[in-house]
Structure formats: C-alpha cells, structure tokens
Amino acid sequence: MERRLPGLAASRGLAFGPAVTFRAVGELRRVKGTVASEKQALADAVAASLQAVMALAGSLEGEAADIVGFQVALLEDDALTESAYAAIDRGMPADMAWRQAMAEEIAGYEISDDLYFRARSADLADICDRVLRHLFGLPELTQAPGGAVIVGEDLPPSAFLGIDWSQGGGIVLGSGSPSSHVAMLARGRGVPMVVGIGSEWQAVSGTVIVDGLEGLVLTGPSNESIERARRQADELGRSRSEAEARRDEAALTRDGTRIAVMINVAGLADLADLPAKACDGIGLTRTEFLVEHALRDEARQFETYAGLLRWAAGRPVTIRTLDAGGDKPISGYTIAGEANPFLGLRGIRLSLRHPEIFRVQLRALARAAALGPLKIMLPMVTMAQELEQARALLDAVLAELAAEGVAHSAPALGIMVEVPAAAMAIAGFDAAFFSIGSNDLTQYATAAARDGSEVATYADVLHPGVLAMIGHVARHGAEVGREVSLCGDAGGDPRAIAALLRAGVRAVSVSPGLLAQAKAAIRDVDLSERKPSA
Amino acid sequence: MQEVTASVLLTNKVGLHARPSVKLTQTAKRFGSRIEVATSAAGPWTDAKSPVKIMRVKASQGEMLHFKASGEDAPAALAALVEIVARKFDEE
Numbered sequence: 200m201e202r203r204l205p206g207l208a209a210s211r212g213l214a215f216g217p218a219v220t221f222r223a224v225g226e227l228r229r230v231k232g233t234v235a236s237e238k239q240a241l242a243d244a245v246a247a248s249l250q251a252v253m254a255l256a257g258s259l260e261g262e263a264a265d266i267v268g269f270q271v272a273l274l275e276d277d278a279l280t281e282s283a284y285a286a287i288d289r290g291m292p293a294d295m296a297w298r299q300a301m302a303e304e305i306a307g308y309e310i311s312d313d314l315y316f317r318a319r320s321a322d323l324a325d326i327c328d329r330v331l332r333h334l335f336g337l338p339e340l341t342q343a344p345g346g347a348v349i350v351g352e353d354l355p356p357s358a359f360l361g362i363d364w365s366q367g368g369g370i371v372l373g374s375g376s377p378s379s380h381v382a383m384l385a386r387g388r389g390v391p392m393v394v395g396i397g398s399e400w401q402a403v404s405g406t407v408i409v410d411g412l413e414g415l416v417l418t419g420p421s422n423e424s425i426e427r428a429r430r431q432a433d434e435l436g437r438s439r440s441e442a443e444a445r446r447d448e449a450a451l452t453r454d455g456t457r458i459a460v461m462i463n464v465a466g467l468a469d470l471a472d473l474p475a476k477a478c479d480g481i482g483l484t485r486t487e488f489l490v491e492h493a494l495r496d497e498a499r500q501f502e503t504y505a506g507l508l509r510w511a512a513g514r515p516v517t518i519r520t521l522d523a524g525g526d527k528p529i530s531g532y533t534i535a536g537e538a539n540p541f542l543g544l545r546g547i548r549l550s551l552r553h554p555e556i557f558r559v560q561l562r563a564l565a566r567a568a569a570l571g572p573l574k575i576m577l578p579m580v581t582m583a584q585e586l587e588q589a590r591a592l593l594d595a596v597l598a599e600l601a602a603e604g605v606a607h608s609a610p611a612l613g614i615m616v617e618v619p620a621a622a623m624a625i626a627g628f629d630a631a632f633f634s635i636g637s638n639d640l641t642q643y644a645t646a647a648a649r650d651g652s653e654v655a656t657y658a659d660v661l662h663p664g665v666l667a668m669i670g671h672v673a674r675h676g677a678e679v680g681r682e683v684s685l686c687g688d689a690g691g692d693p694r695a696i697a698a699l700l701r702a703g704v705r706a707v708s709v710s711p712g713l714l715a716q717a718k719a720a721i722r723d724v725d726l727s728e729r730k731p732s733a
Numbered sequence: 734m735q736e737v738t739a740s741v742l743l744t745n746k747v748g749l750h751a752r753p754s755v756k757l758t759q760t761a762k763r764f765g766s767r768i769e770v771a772t773s774a775a776g777p778w779t780d781a782k783s784p785v786k787i788m789r790v791k792a793s794q795g796e797m798l799h800f801k802a803s804g805e806d807a808p809a810a811l812a813a814l815v816e817i818v819a820r821k822f823d824e825e
Contacts, residue, residue: 265752276786311791319788
C-alpha cells in the first residue's frame, strides 16, 4: 500500500528505485578472538578498505578524487595502524583498538589551529568508519545497484562519493539537514534527496519514490504515482537543460521586470568555468578564505581583489569585509570558547576591534577600486554607528593613499542586512546599498540555527515575519534610491524566488551553480498578477 | 654513511596539508635512502615516507622544512624534495 512520508527537500528532482539501506556502524561490538585472529581481522579489514578506496579513486575527478587519493595514502601507511596493533597486543579486540587509535588521530587534527587540518578530520572519520564496516561485515555502498535509493539515518560524504549515480538514484535520510555537506554534494550532482523523515526510514523498503521538490518520500507507490514521478522527472530534466541553454541571457519576469542576478564567490577558482557575461556582476565575495592567511598582507589581498575585477570586466564586484566568527573561526583573530558564536563577536564587530587588520583590507580594497566598480560590504552591522566608524576608517585610508600617491578610488560603502534589529531600523543607516543576507537574517529572526536538523523547518525564509523584514528593507531602498539585493541560499531557491520578488527584491546573488536555475525561476514569475498563479 | 641535509621554506598556502603531504611522500618513496623531515633543525624528525606521520606535524605556510637523508641516492632525494616544496607542490 502506498505511504507518504514527509520530510525536507534537500536536493531537487525525482527519483524512484529500489531502497538500499545504509546502516551506520554505531555501537556494534565485536566478540574478541585470540590476539592473532584480532590482528588478522584488522589487517583484512584495512586491506579490503584500501582495495575499495583504490577502485573508487580511479573513477573520480577533481575534489572527489583528491579526497579519495588522500584516503588511499593513509590506508597504505603502516603508521596508521601501529597503535591499534599495539592495543590488540595488550588484549583489546580489533574494533575497539581501531576505534581508539583513530579517535586519537582525529583528536590530533581537531586541536589544530589551522582550518585546513581541522577539516581533514572528516576524512579520518570516513576511513575509521569504512574499516569498521569491513570488520563487521557490513556491505559497502559501492555494491548498491545503479539507480538505487539509498536510505539511512545519515550518510557520510565519502559514502556518497562511492556510489555510482550515473544511472540515477536518490537519497532518503532519517535525520540530516539540507545544509549538510552531503546535501551540497547531492545538489551539485543533481541527485534527488529528502532528509529528516524521522525514524520511519528504518521501515522503508521495496520500490521508493524520492520527491526532492516537495520533500516527500512514497513507499509502496501505486502505478499512477510511479507514472507521475517519471513524467515529472522528465519535465524537470527538460526544464533544467532549457535553463542551462539560457543561462547567459538577462533575467526578466513575465511582465518584463528586469532582475539583476549576480553570483556569490569565495575566490577566483569559483569563476573558472563561468563567463562574466552570464551574470550581472559579483554580489558577494566571501573574504574569510582569501584573507585568512593574509590578514596583514595588503599586496596579496590586492592581487586577489584585482583578479575579481579583471574577471568582471566592468561589472560591479561586491566584496564583503572579513566576516570571521560564527561558524568561521580564524585562529589568533576570532575569540575561542564563546557559548554561542553566532550571537558573539563576529563580522564588523570583530573588524572594529582589530582596526590594524581592518585597515589592511580597506587599503587593498581602495587600491583595487581604481581598476573597476568595487563595492565594500560590511557584514553583521547592527548599529548605525558601526557603519560610521567603518566609514571614518575608510576615509582615513583614502587620505593616506592619496598622500602616498598610490592609485586608488573611493568604493561604494554598503551594509549587509542580516540582524533583524537593523532590518527593522533600516532608515537609520546611511549606506550606499543594502544586501540582505537571507541565511543569517532567517536564522536570527526565526530563532532556529541554520545547521540544526531538528529545527530546519523553522528556519524558513518564507515565514511571513522574515518576508515582512525583507519587504521593509526593499521599500526603504526604493524610496531613497539605494540598491537592495539579496545574497543567500533563498535567492537561488525556485520555491522562494516569487515571494522574494513580490516583497520587492530586484537583485539577487546566488552561487554560480544555481545561476541558470534562478534565472529560469525568475522568468516564471509574473509581477503584474496580484497573487501567485500557482 | 654520509648524512645530507637541506632546508626549504614552505610557501604554498595550505601548508603540508592532505594533497601536499601525499605528493611529498610520493616523491620521498622514489628513493631508497632513509629520509626524515622536521620543522626545526633540532628535530623532532619524522619519516618523510609516511603521510600519516607527516600530517601529524601540521606544518603551515611560512615554516621552514628541514630534511635529512642517508643512503646512496640521498643527495638526489633531497634535491627532488626541495624542488617540489619550492614549486608549491605544483598547486598554485
């Protein structure tokens, strides 16, 4: 009989196929054998894992290949298992010895000040899990048939990468979040995904439909449901290729309103395959990654900003000053141990406390502004006085550069609107432009953390209260003739675009991968209608 | 047997991170010599053929890498290692 299990849409699209269960290793325990047999079991599990990862490495490209290549190198290295074998000698079972050795190794990465190293702990966790799966005789997902729907409590990124998605397939998770790493991978690969269906996932079997548009899972689907899913999948594929074909065209709503569609970037690498003519400029440059190792290096910062302006070839380039803190710590700069870093010292609050570092970035930005229309955007502005303090620092930097005879230009100085109090008091901010940071504005306004799967349904940009704030800012911008844009996931979300445009937003900035989709969604909106046609 | 040493500044952005560590150990493994690496001339020394151990060193951009090698091909090994570090592991 057909059953409908509601969840959250994490990756758009429709899939149907046989359910394949992914069971986490969890708290499984091994019955201990002799020292020799425990050592043999671990050696076999490591060898089998290495073989599986090597097979995977050959079929991947780019970042995925690097992740797997690193795992191959570690599994080949005897140093990885040294302390586990020593623990087995002391009488420990293979699984516990391996878990303990890997926990130590992971802890070593996690205490690092360096984000690059900390991030690699996920690879070690992956390796740990893979070897345990072999120890317990759990199947590898690489053996899942093509087109299968993977069902589980959660799914590690490496398991996703190990699956052959070339014949379709989908993902259904009991927990998980639309903003998780594996959800991003699924969207990038176009694999339909629904998360957060709860403990029901354990009962999912047989043929399953994954509706990543509605956030719905159908088990035991009727023939009609299967037919409908097939039709919808076909339509979606067609509209996707149509959208891609028109990616470089301007985005006009049905009634002819021109909407600027810009892109969000974190560095020059994000621009590799995109011609500048495909968008209306860069609406958000995240500088945390660019600047992290060059906090005091003006020349290097200048080079990067100059590269963005050269790429944009006359289109506006909006660069956000350092937005460290929150979920983006920078060692030696952000403060550690805040109970709630999202409500702590981050963004402009931190920059104003470190004027010597802020100055370096402002100088590099003012110099790059000589090359094209560069706009400076201040993150997390809460009080008008913060904007004025930043303006005073910028003015001082401009005077300095003039006195030194260094080429520069005065960039437009605008703010991000992501603190609800600032949104409601927007008329008090004398900014050249406003950019609504929909992710943070939504999480602050709905009191629901962005990455918490339990509260993901609350953090909805379409909440009337959030839309009211967006509308308020858009109206103010229209009244005083200052540009209002929206940068955040909502700008690229086809479900949200109509509501945002109706709230008065006329410029969005989206990640490059969502550019075509966002433009297609805009073309579907008719602003002359009073209510949405759907 | 003669021990040779060399040092080179780690200038690539991410330091001895996953991919650079793998490239460094792959280069070291091409040679028969015993090769060790450290971030201080006084040690502690780490086997340059073990990616697991090199990752534990967590060498960041701006640190000096010291190498020492002993074996027949030691001079050639160090020349190759210094070169790949100086070339930023061909990543930038």
